[in-house]
Amino acid sequence: MKLYITLFLVFGTFLVRGQQSSTITGSVTNGENEPAAFSNIYINELNRGASANEEGYFELRNIPPGKYTLVVSELGYTTQKHTVTVREGHSLNLDFQLEESVTALQTVEVIGRKEKSYKNTTSFIGAKAEIALKDLPQAVSYATKELIADQGVMRVGDIVKNFSGVNQNTFYDDIIIRGYRINGSSNTQLLNGMRTSTGFWKQPLANYLERVEVLKGPASALFGNASPGGVINRVTKKPLDEERHSISFSTGSFNTLRALADFTGPLTKDKSLLYRINIGYEDANNFRDLQFDKNLVIAPSVSFLPTDKTRVNFDLIYNTSKSRLDRGQSVFKDDLYSTPVSMALSAANDYLNEETYIITMALNHKFTDFLSFSASYIRTGYSEDLLEHRGANRYAVDENGEDIPDKIAMQVFQRKRKRFIDNLSTFFNAKFRTGILEHSLVTGYDYAQEELPRGGSQLQANGYRNATNDSIFTTYDPANKHLYLLDPETGNPVPNVPHFDLTNPVNSQQIKDISKYIYTEREFGPNFYNSHGVYVQDQISWDKLKVLLGLRYEYYTDKLNYTRENEESVHQEALLPRVGVTYSITDNINLYGTYVQGFEPQNASNMDPNLGGPFDPLESNMVEFGGKSTWFNGKMDATLAVYRIEQKNTLYAQAGTDVLAQVGKDRSRGIELDLNGRIFPNWSISASYSFIEAEIIEDADGNRTGIQKPNTPKHQGNLWTRYNITHGPLKDLGIGFGSNFVTERVLQQNSAQTIPGYTILNGALYYTVNKFTLQLNINNIADKTHWVGGYDYIRLFPGTPRNWLLTVGYSF
Known part of the structure; x- marks a missing residue:
């Protein structure tokens, strides 16, 4: 018996030795002898590979003996192929240096981006x-x-x-x-x-x-x-021609649960068919009362590359969402800090159910190296099913018509509607020379349409009860209070929907019997509009100078009384030029200037002569100058811009009437700075700053207001940086830190009301063990009370207080 055991152990030892595998390690650098961080190393015969780390180091384990083709690649560099022989039980250490390549750019975004940094090229x-x-x-x-x-x-x-x-x-x-x-x-x-x-x-x-x-x-x-x-x-995210898979699970503040998955790679050995699928699930509450989100996203993508001249891509995004609609925080009249930022005006039986699908198909075909054709089509479908209790955008009133500062007038919406959007874009791209000039000419046709079909409708309950019948008045008139149903205890008019009591929010947020309300009906649709656009654009290059010239003709049609007997087509059109110049001072600094025009057509409902119509489209133009540069051997990008935008033909209601007048004019001018990339292979940064002076320079009375446009801070900035420790006892630990700040802003519908500026501090820790990543994010570390925006003190949108999120991820 002992002999059998001994023979078995000896045989097993030889078997294990016979199956010994090897390891391939090494480093990849670029033409500047800098680490080619996150470059890819792939073994064709084994159909697997690895990515280099921040220092360009890579490791491929468990390689059986044999002869292999090793492919080394990084975006922007010439791909290298090397034949290597792996011997049993022996490891290889290889070093590669990549050379920068000037590759032909895509005309349709079919193959995904391989970069793994904060920079996009x-x-x-x-x-x-x-x-x-x-x-x-x-x-x-x-x-x-x-x-x-x-x-x-x-x-x-x-x-x-x-x-x-x-x-x-x-x-x-x-x-x-x-x-x-x-x-x-x-x-x-x-x-x-x-x-x-x-x-x-x-x-x-x-x-x-x-x-x-x-x-x-x-x-x-x-x-x-x-x-x-x-x-x-x-x-x-588009399919990649290499295998990458990741899953992650997150939990954190407000009972957050999130699961994400991302899988991509080739479906065929010749890599002519690529796939990617992203899946996301979220079940989370909120710091706001009664608010929650349950979301499911499924987003598959397939790329077909039958030849080097033809590329086809298909994308689908399906999103289903169940939640409540949060109309914002209300406070005691003129007292910004009088209610907690968690207070929402919803009722417990409110709901918002949404479903969206977006289908995209794109084709690119190269007839020659100098002529290609591209066509893309996108179809969007959206459906909404809503029940909400919300403020009526005003305070409740007493018998004298005076505001009650601690009660909000309420209204209820029950709504169902759908929307369908189609967009087709086709264009030819031709590259040619005329003498010393190089041209990249794009000429094409775009079509877009949107339809709200029949059946979109809403029941609305608001206002005050009539004393004599089951009807309502939308507003309260104290001069005729005998017409209103009055509360016998207070003498105040009885609302159709009970007021929200800011002093007793728990009671106001209970389940409501919506059958007791008196409703009015409103249609949503049917509506339809479409637009046709033809354009030509040429980028002309000569040495260090590039000139971009473009011209577009847009023809917009909106159907007034769509599908009814009195249907009428309302047309608007525009001719839109674009001129831009870029000059390369050095290899890493470009200066540019541009002039562009824009337009936004008026909705058909605004064309009603009873409202003062028809009206011209909104017209805008922009002049912008700036510079773009790269630093740290191309790892960091910086953009500085100085601009002025003007828009005219803004509509204003005339005092005391519903009649509109097209007399408005506004202007925005400012300075912006953006930074993105890596200072060192293990130190990434994203930062921005802007100064904006945006004001209405001509109001309904022809006066300059001098007031900053709503929700637009004069100063705002951002910083986010991540540093990975690569040596010592804290190796594989990463630290992230960030901050956002904005200055004071005026609100949308009350320029006398403002929300204060704020500075938010955020942080993160990252730890990587083999293919596992552990990540902890802590946001608003100082628990700063702030508001991201608002219409007025009845509809404020507070920012999230201190919160945390723990994520565990696995890549394979």
Whole structure:
């Protein structure tokens, strides 16, 4: 028996030795002899690889004996292939030096970004095709997925705090850029450069985004209808031609539970078919009373590259959300600190159910090395099912019509509606020379439409009860109080919906019997509009000088009384030029200047002659000068911009009437600075600062107000930095620190009311063990009471108090 055991052990020892594997280690540097941080090392025959760390060091374990092709690559450098032989039980140590390459840029964003830092080198948003950001004669702020992940944020409203001149306006998908407001329902936000909508009320999860970027200033010459402040572009994660998988789980303040997954790689051996799928689930409460969010996001993406001349991409984003709609904090009249920031006016039986899908298909085909064609189509579907108790935007009144400072007049909405958006973009891109000049010519056609179909409708309960029948008055008139139902104890008019008592919020937030209210009906739709745009744009290059010339013709149609017998088409049009110049002073410093025009058409309902219409579109223009530079061997980008934006044709209601007059004019001018990248391989930074002077220079009476535009701070800034310890007993530990500050702002609907400036401090710790990452984020460390925006003291939007989030991630 002992003999058998001995033979078994000996045989096992030889078997193990026979299966011994080896390790390949080494380092990768670039042409500057700097570490090629996060470069990729891949073994073709084993279909697996690894990424170098911040110092360019890599390690491939458990490599069986054999002869292999080792592929070394990094974005912006020539890919290298090396044949290596791995012998049994022996390890290899190899060093590689990559050479910078000038590669042809994509015209459709099909293959995903491989960079793993706070820096992004190129964008599609500024020129309808990929362009180096340093060559774009317009300011762009951005946040990469690495910065987003390090800060532990999941909403665009939190991400834009990293951008100069950009800030939140409310809790919603509602942003201020250079003093001008855009929101998720305006159909001027972009997804992969295509017009879409997010639904406005709730900000979707951002786990499927590669980056968020803002093109500053009017973008109508590229996209048609657009805000003069700029456009936000959400860039989705695209498939990669290498295997990358990650999952993470988070928990934290307000009973937050979050689970995320990201899988990508080739589906075929020749890498002609690539896939990526992002999944996100969130179940979280809120620091605000009764508020919660339950979200599920599924975002698959497939790229098909049948040849080196043809690329096709398909994206789907499906998001379902269950929550309550939070209309903000109300305070005692003129007393900003009189109620807790947690107080919300919702009732326990309120709900907001939203469902969104976005389908994108993109095709790019190269006829020759100098001529290509691109076509993209995006379809957005959105549905809303809402019940909400909310303030009626005023205080309750007593029998004399005087405000009751501790009670809010209430109203109730029950609403269902749907929205469908289609956007088609087609263009040719031609590269050619005329003498000493190089041209990159883009000419194309865009079509966009939005439809609210039949069935969208709302029941609304508000106002005060009639004394004689089951009807209501929308407002209270003390001169005719005998017409109103009066409270026998107080003599005050009886509201249709009970007032919210700021002194007893618990009672006011209980389940309400909505059958007791008297409702009025309102239609939402059917509505329809479309726009056609044709454009031509040429980037002309000569030595160190680049000139960007563009011209777009936009034809906008809105259907008044859509699908009814008296349907009428309302047309508006615009011719929109764009001129930009970039000059390279040195290899790492570019100066630029630009002039662009923008427009926003008036809604068809504003064309009613009874309201003073028809009206001209809003018209805007911008002049901007600046500089862009790279530092630390190309690892850090900096942009400095000085601009002036003017907009005219703003509508104002005439005193005491519903009649509108197109007499308004406003202006925004300022200075912005953005920094993104790495100082050292293990030290990353993102920082921004802006000074904005945004004011109405001509109001309804033709007077200059001198008042800063609502929710626009004159000064704001951001800093976020991460440092990874690479040596010593604290090796693999990372430390993050950040701060945001804004100065005092006036509110939307009451320029006499302001919200104070604030400075918020945030921090993070990171620890990596093999493929596991442990991350702890602590936000608003000093627990600073602050407000991110507001309309007035009845609708304030407080910032989140001190909170924490613990995340465990695994990459494989």
